Structure formats: structure tokens, C-alpha cells
Amino acid sequence: MTLRPPNESDVEAAYGWDKDPELAAWNGRSPISISLSAARRDYLSRWEDRSVKTFIIEAxxxxxxxxxxxxxxxxxxxxxxKIGPKTLRGRGFASEAVDLLVEYAFGALNLKLVRGSTLAHNHRMQRVFEKCGFVEVGDGTLFSRYDNRRYTELFYERRRDA
Ligand SMILES: CC(C)(COP(=O)(O)OP(=O)(O)OC[C@H]1O[C@@H](n2cnc3c(N)ncnc32)[C@H](O)[C@@H]1OP(=O)(O)O)[C@@H](O)C(=O)NCCC(=O)NCCS
Structure with a gap:
């Protein structure tokens, strides 16, 4: 498993994932409905934006x-x-990626804290946080744009000095 910055050749895969209703539901949003060319402009500007760091997971x-x-x-x-293809979930890729990202955040970026959140019924993501040394620090209510319903979300964090 490796992490690398996204480039133009990743646009179609990213679009496919953002259109996938199951992935959208796990993120509490609706699948994107804009065209591929409009999405391309959004992705390319987001991937240039230095206040967000995006990585493609390769395996x-x-x-x-x-x-x-x-x-x-x-x-x-x-x-x-997110792991796009269903068949590749549950094989340890996200846990490995989260470990690398935490190491990068604490090392190269010199941060002290990484936060995460997930829906209370997303047991897989909770397991990833736990395996990667995060602790649950609270909960809240998330209004999902996927189905306009309220869900409980759980907040997690991992501290460098913990
Ligand atoms: C959540 C997600 C990122 C996890 O990635 P992954 O590569 O599947 O995760 P891993 O294989 O590293 O770890 C999953 C863990 O959950 C466990 N698990 C799988 N299904 C589970 C379930 N229904 N209940 C509890 N645990 C479960 C696995 O056994 C594994 O734990 P283990 O290593 O102790 O056996 C991925 O499944 C995904 O993209 N899902 C859809 C989108 C999503 O939910 N994104 C997160 C939004 S916050």
C-alpha cells in the first residue's frame, strides 16, 4: 500500500467514488450530480489547494x-x-493508510493532534480508529444529506504525546 498525491489521471476514479451512493451514505452526503467536466475542475482546484492534503491510496x-x-x-x-471497491475493504488497507497519515501529520507536519469522526453505525471505521490508536472523545448529531435524517456521529482523536 502506498500513498501519493492525486493528479489529472485520478479524476475519473474520484468521480466514480463520489457518485457511489453507498460511499455517499457513509459520508452523510448525497452522491454528486454534477458532470464529469465540472467535477474535474473542482477536483483539480481542490488538489492544488494547500489547506487540504489529498492522497490516493494505491495497492x-x-x-x-x-x-x-x-x-x-x-x-x-x-x-x-475511503476505499472505493467493495471487494478491497476489510483487507487492512485503511488501517495501514491511517498509520502512515498519522506518522506524516506528527512527523513532517509537526502536528500534535489528528481528529476523526464517523457515523455510530460505521463499525468498520471505528475499528480502524481503534487499531490506529485513536480514542473516542465524544459524540454529536449529524444531519445526513444522503437521506435527510439525523444520525449519531462519534468523534475520535489521536494525540502525539498520549
Ligand atoms: C471504513 C473503511 C475506510 C475501512 O477501510 P478498510 O480497508 O475496509 O479497513 P481495514 O481492513 O483496515 O479494517 C477494518 C476493520 O474493521 C473490521 N470490520 C469489518 N467489518 C466490520 C463490522 N461489520 N463490524 C465491526 N468490525 C468490522 C475488520 O475486521 C477490521 O478489523 P480487524 O483488522 O481487527 O479484523 C472502508 O471500509 C470504506 O471505505 N468504507 C466505506 C466508506 C467509509 O465508511 N468511509 C469512512 C467514513 S468516516
């Missing part, structure tokens, strides 16, 4: 997902991740 010679570090504030940031 077995393929781009299998995406991870993002964003919301940089008070010596910390947030982490988001």
Missing part, C-alpha cells in the same frame, strides 16, 4: 481509494478516508 498496482487531511487548526487536523 496491487491500482488506485483503490482516497484519504484527506483537512481542517488544520490549533496544531491539529482532521482525517477522512
Amino acid at each position: 496491487e498496482g491500482e488506485s483503490i481509494g482516497m484519504a484527506t487531511l483537512y481542517g488544520f487548526r490549533q496544531n491539529g487536523c482532521e482525517l477522512g478516508i
Whole structure:
């Protein structure tokens, strides 16, 4: 498994993931409905934006997902991740990617804290946070744009000095 910055050749994969209703539901949003060319402009400008760090997750010679570090504030940031193909979930790729991202955030970026959140029914993501040394620090209510319903979300964090 490796992490690398995204480039133009990743646009179609990113678009496919953002159109996938299952992935959208796990993120509490609706699948994107804009055209591929409009999405291309959005992705390319987001991937240039230095306040968000996006990574393509590669395994077995393929781009299998995406991870993002964003919301940089008070010596910390947030982490988001998805593995696109269903058949590649549950094989340890996200745990490995989260470990690398935390190492990068604490090392190269010199941050003290990485935050994460997930829906209370996303047991897989909770397991990833736990395996990667995050602790649950609270909960909240998320209004999902996927189905306009309220869900409980859980907040996690990993501190460098913990
Ligand atoms: C959540 C997600 C990123 C995890 O990635 P992954 O590569 O599948 O995760 P890993 O294989 O590293 O670890 C998953 C862990 O959850 C466990 N798990 C799988 N299904 C589970 C379930 N239904 N209940 C509890 N644990 C479960 C696995 O056994 C594994 O733990 P283990 O190593 O102790 O056995 C990925 O499944 C995904 O992209 N899902 C859809 C999008 C999403 O939910 N993104 C996160 C939004 S916050």
C-alpha cells in the first residue's frame, strides 16, 4: 500500500467514488450530480489547494481509494478516508493508510493532534480508529444529506504525546 498525491489521471476514479451512493451514505452526503467536466475542475482546484492534503491510496498496482487531511487548526487536523471497491475493504488497507497519515501529520507536519469522526453505525471505521490508536472523545448529531435524517456521529482523536 502506498500513498501519493492525486493528479489529472485520478479524476475519473474520484468521480466514480463520489457518485457511489453507498460511499455517499457513509459520508452523510448525497452522491454528486454534477458532470464529469465540472467535477474535474473542482477536483483539480481542490488538489492544488494547500489547506487540504489529498492522497490516493494505491495497492496491487491500482488506485483503490482516497484519504484527506483537512481542517488544520490549533496544531491539529482532521482525517477522512475511503476505499472505493467493495471487494478491497476489510483487507487492512485503511488501517495501514491511517498509520502512515498519522506518522506524516506528527512527523513532517509537526502536528500534535489528528481528529476523526464517523457515523455510530460505521463499525468498520471505528475499528480502524481503534487499531490506529485513536480514542473516542465524544459524540454529536449529524444531519445526513444522503437521506435527510439525523444520525449519531462519534468523534475520535489521536494525540502525539498520549
Ligand atoms: C471504513 C473503511 C475506510 C475501512 O477501510 P478498510 O480497508 O475496509 O479497513 P481495514 O481492513 O483496515 O479494517 C477494518 C476493520 O474493521 C473490521 N470490520 C469489518 N467489518 C466490520 C463490522 N461489520 N463490524 C465491526 N468490525 C468490522 C475488520 O475486521 C477490521 O478489523 P480487524 O483488522 O481487527 O479484523 C472502508 O471500509 C470504506 O471505505 N468504507 C466505506 C466508506 C467509509 O465508511 N468511509 C469512512 C467514513 S468516516
